[in-house]
Amino acid sequence: MSALDRIGVKVVAAEDLATGNVSALLHEIAGLLDTWVQKREPASIDLRSLPLSRGDYEELEAALGVGAVTASVDAIGASDVHETRYPGVWRVTHRNEAGEVVADLLEVCEAPAILRAPTEDTADALTRLREMLNYRC
């Protein structure tokens, strides 16, 4: 037994405690999904705006799970997108180039906007594709 072992450090990580907020959040998601089903109105929840502990995140992830679609996007840092076990409910985590989370969202919609090709980018793509073809011919 080293001298260090004799120091009675006992760490209880408060971050691991669940606060009970996840139940309320899951009910809210059910409400948003109901609106999507009835009216096709998309909605999203900014998880970082809620006081969720690490334990809460674990509880939320266990409750929603991972469904059929998983995607990653490389745009000024990585973005991870996955559909939960409940189609129409997506988890979207945006990171910057240093890997820090800059936005963490639950989106209720057909597909998150980050996965769709923006009109401006497709117009630019057409120009570049034509330039490439001219070069080839």
Next chain:
Amino acid sequence: MTTLGDSLAASGVSRRAFLKFCTALTSLMALPPGVAPAVAQALAAAKRPSVIWLSFQECTGCTESLTRTSAPTLENLILDLVSLDYHHTLQAAAGFAAEEAREHAMKEFDGKYLLLVDGSIPVADDGVYGTWGGESFVDILAQSAKGAAAVVAIGSCAAFGGLPKANPNPTAARSVSDLIKDKPVINVPGCPPIAVVMTGVLAHYLTFGRIPELDAQRRPVAFYGETIHDRCYRRPFYDQGKFAKTFDDEGARAGWCLYELGCKGPTTHNACATIKWNAGTSFPIQSGHGCLGCSEPDFWDKGSFYKALATADWGGAKTVGTAAAVGVAVGAAAAYLGRKRQDRISKEE
């Protein structure tokens, strides 16, 4: 002036990347995530604003906080979006050339530029304790604020007088809002302020073309609307009445609440508990020390850092009694209030 959209496109940023950037900004500004496309549209069309940054009685800690990021991040991107026409510490020019740049920007963007100030302003003995180029800080501030669209007081010294104002305040240090009465002044206190809070305020101004909603201390509600205590991960221990009594007792080792060791979290409005420091690594309470209350006025003179709020000069027993009585309910209601605030801000926008 070119638009932000143009300069981003010119630097090869795709629309998808820009949308993602705006989603992150929206989260940063505590707006509902659904408004991200509207933010993108407004921001792409916004003109690059001219920014003049003046440093008075300060330690350069605020600039350090803003610029010493480890990798290209959101705050760097926002900084790239403004035209920083004058900044003592960062500019290459010196002397007459530097002052000329400031005067040129003030003339060309009259009524439109943003004036950022860090440091307090000494007014004793005709302002002789702070001068450059033979002019006093008092005069330079008055001159530079004249044509500004708004003045942003960065850090606790500019916002409230800070450490130079600490008793006995030998130079009669004043805050920006003590001296500038005819312009909107936004206070972004903290010693130093969190980098993304500084840039978030700029982003809000760029997006909406006006200053954000402020509290009674002129601080943006989006970042200073809640206390450190409201969002502290040690809050459950406070609610359970579990407190560390010394820095090396059983409670301290177990990570209990630091209230009795002088933590000023319950009366301090800032975003440290959520945004954290050093690339999101930690914040004072997480590393075992109570909050000093550095984003509140006169924190330096409000009694010992190591005495509980009830015995220090912080409005004392009343605040604490209320906090204790409200207890768990506050924590549970925080999410609701946060959302309600988002709704209100989004309606106003």
